[in-house]
Amino acid sequence: xxxxxxxxxxxxxxxxxxxxxIVQTLLSVGIISAFxxxxxxxxxxxxxxxxxxxxxxxxxxxxxxxxxxxxxxGAYFSAVMTVKWGMPFVLALLGGSCLAAVMGFLIGLPxxxxxxxxxxxxxxxxxxxxxxxxLNTKYVGGAAGLFGxxxxxxxxxxxxxxxxxxxxxxxxxxxxxxxxxxxxxEDEVAAEIMGVDxxxxxxxxxxxxxxxxxxxxxxxxxxxxxxxxxxxxxMKSIEYxxxxxxxGMGSMTGSVMAALALTVINIFLQSxxxxxMILYAxxxxxxxxFRPEGLMGSKEFxxxxxxxxxxxxxxxxxxxx
Amino acid sequence: xxxxxxxxxxxxxxxxxxxxxxxxxxxxxxxxxLIGPNGAGKTTVFNLLTGVxxxxxxxxxxxxxxxxxxxxxxxxxxxxxxxxxxxxLFSDLSVLDNVRIAYHSHVAYKLPxxxxxxGSFYAEEEKMKARAIELLKIFHLDxxxxxxxxxxxxxxxxxxxxxxxxxxxxxxxxxxxPAAGMNPQETAxxxxxxxxxxxxxxxxxxxxxxxxxxxxxxxxRIYVLEYGRVIAHGDPETVKHNPKxxxxxxxxxxxxx
Ligand SMILES: Nc1ncnc2c1ncn2[C@@H]1O[C@H](COP(=O)(O)OP(=O)(O)O)[C@@H](O)[C@H]1O
Ligand SMILES: [Mg+2]
Numbered sequence: 001x002x003x004x005x006x007x008x009x010x011x012x013x014x015x016x017x018x019x020x021x022i023v024q025t026l027l028s029v030g031i032i033s034a035f036x037x038x039x040x041x042x043x044x045x046x047x048x049x050x051x052x053x054x055x056x057x058x059x060x061x062x063x064x065x066x067x068x069x070x071x072x073x074g075a076y077f078s079a080v081m082t083v084k085w086g087m088p089f090v091l092a093l094l095g096g097s098c099l100a101a102v103m104g105f106l107i108g109l110p111x112x113x114x115x116x117x118x119x120x121x122x123x124x125x126x127x128x129x130x131x132x133x134x135l136n137t138k139y140v141g142g143a144a145g146l147f148g149x150x151x152x153x154x155x156x157x158x159x160x161x162x163x164x165x166x167x168x169x170x171x172x173x174x175x176x177x178x179x180x181x182x183x184x185x186e187d188e189v190a191a192e193i194m195g196v197d198x199x200x201x202x203x204x205x206x207x208x209x210x211x212x213x214x215x216x217x218x219x220x221x222x223x224x225x226x227x228x229x230x231x232x233x234x235m236k237s238i239e240y241x242x243x244x245x246x247x248g249m250g251s252m253t254g255s256v257m258a259a260l261a262l263t264v265i266n267i268f269l270q271s272x273x274x275x276x277m278i279l280y281a282x283x284x285x286x287x288x289x290f291r292p293e294g295l296m297g298s299k300e301f302x303x304x305x306x307x308x309x310x311x312x313x314x315x316x317x318x319x320x321x
Numbered sequence: 322x323x324x325x326x327x328x329x330x331x332x333x334x335x336x337x338x339x340x341x342x343x344x345x346x347x348x349x350x351x352x353x354x355l356i357g358p359n360g361a362g363k364t365t366v367f368n369l370l371t372g373v374x375x376x377x378x379x380x381x382x383x384x385x386x387x388x389x390x391x392x393x394x395x396x397x398x399x400x401x402x403x404x405x406x407x408x409x410l411f412s413d414l415s416v417l418d419n420v421r422i423a424y425h426s427h428v429a430y431k432l433p434x435x436x437x438x439x440g441s442f443y444a445e446e447e448k449m450k451a452r453a454i455e456l457l458k459i460f461h462l463d464x465x466x467x468x469x470x471x472x473x474x475x476x477x478x479x480x481x482x483x484x485x486x487x488x489x490x491x492x493x494x495x496x497x498x499p500a501a502g503m504n505p506q507e508t509a510x511x512x513x514x515x516x517x518x519x520x521x522x523x524x525x526x527x528x529x530x531x532x533x534x535x536x537x538x539x540x541x542r543i544y545v546l547e548y549g550r551v552i553a554h555g556d557p558e559t560v561k562h563n564p565k566x567x568x569x570x571x572x573x574x575x576x577x578x
Pocket of ligand 1: 334337339357358359360361362363364365366
């Protein structure tokens with residue numbers, strides 16, 4: 001307990017609380033309009049999606065193009081739980097996340113023998129299969145979509161969920177289990193020889209990553225009133241991948257900042273929806289040419305911010321060097 | 322009872338028989354050398370012993386258990402650790418992280434306690450770090466614990482690989498050409514260090530080496546491999562004077578030197 005109550009952690013907690021309260025106040029007095037509230041929600045979901053994808057791709061080194069598929073499962077299942085089964089929101093969010101995690105496990109096991117391009121293609125296929133299955137499932141509205149989802153997601157839910165996601169994944173990574181995941185990225189043969197069961201840690205990264213992607217999906221579903229399978233296609237996965245690559249594979253703070261930055265950029269591109277994806281593609285190319293390691297590389301924005309009990313260069317995770 | 326028994330093991334790659342009918346027996350606490358010309362199959366033997374390759378025929382029994390079909394990670398957890406001929410550190414990670422990763426199979430806290438930071442997490446992390454630093458001290462690397470592995474000089478990378486292997490807390494350590502690329506003085510120091518490690522950690526060591534002086538001065542028993550077969554076996558003096566060995570290996574070394 002004493003270790004959790006360091007000055008550093010108190011400062012972080014205070015800053016987070018202040019941010020939360022200020023935004024909450026601005027929202028309740030109406031200074032932040034509905035339009036900007038939508039972007040706050042999207043930004044928060046972006047953070048959740050990017051950080052969870054970074055765990056799989058940036059830290060454990062498993063390139064995946066199916067993250068939106070996990071999000072779709074969380075979105076649809078949580079919506080079914082509230083709309084059709086009348087369950088409370090918290091349970092629905094948890095249910096959606098858990099089902100996405102189960103999917104991460106089921107998909108993880110067989111595909112994780114694959115590497116690089118092959119894994120990317122397999123996960124791409126998985127995402128499409130999920131989309132097509134939803135498209136053809138009458139129970140969730142098929143192509144027409146699932147309607148009548150109550151708007152339960154608000155700033156408080158978004159904020160708490162994003163903070164919990166970042167904290168959990170950060171704590172996982174800054175531990176021996178996180179180092180095991182990172183060793184898989186570094187050298188699979190050497191990791192195995194050192195006693196790290198690489199399949200297990202690939203699956204772990206997929207399961208935890210999928211869990212939080214499912215959470216992002218649940219929040220998304222309960223903000224937009226309705227869901228359509230088309231919303232969780234390949235391009236959605238790319239959108240989150242751009243955040244991870246832009247922020248730096250293997251940088252948590254990088255993902256957070258990139259998710260927020262891209263959300264802001266999207267505000268300005270609102271009226272140019274058609275060229276948005278072209279700009280995304282261009283952005284990816286430009287990053288790859290000029291700064292392939294992303295804005296942050298594998299560094300963290302502030303080591304003080306994320307190193308709970310260890311000093312700089314001496315942290316629980318290798319990802320932070 | 323022998324710690325390691327290799328019973329008529331063969332390994333065939335396509336048409337090439339890299340290891341043929343290999344028989345080896347190592348008792349606990351022995352320091353044994355495995356020598357032979359390039360391409361003799363030495364590294365292949367290590368890959369068979371650590372589960373990187375599966376045997377084509379024969380079986381390997383370690384500590385009374387057959388290792389057939391086991392994954393390298395499972396074999397490591399049984400107590401076999403190794404280094405690589407071509408260094409395979411986690412090159413973008415710090416020296417300390419390289420060693421801590423190898424401790425992972427002994428981590429005492431569970432995943433939830435890592436994520437939610439309860440239970441023994443902090444105490445165990447500190448313990449793990451202290452042990453890693455202790456190991457690094459033996460290899461004079463504790464001062465460089467925060468450096469990125471790939472930035473270390475070559476000799477230090479080799480030593481770090483041994484430290485990392487020891488962090489898995491093995492019973493049996495395999496060293497694949499640990500002195501490769503080292504100068505004579507470094508080699509001599511390494512020789513002493515290897516003996517010391519064996520005594521201090523109560524290990525059994527099997528050592529591949531090209532450097533004859535290292536093997537002769539350091540090992541108590543030697544297997545000589547040529548074209549995948551054991552052509553001689555015994556204490557260094559006997560092996561040194563075996564005509565087959567002189568022809569196959571030492572002769573080459575002598576003209577080489
Ligand atoms: N994975 C592999 N596939 C095909 N041939 C291999 C493989 N590994 C080793 N070999 C062959 O086996 C023989 C023994 O190699 P190796 O064990 O590396 O020799 P040494 O370590 O004694 O120099 C060589 O002819 C090598 O080309
Ligand atoms: Mg070799």
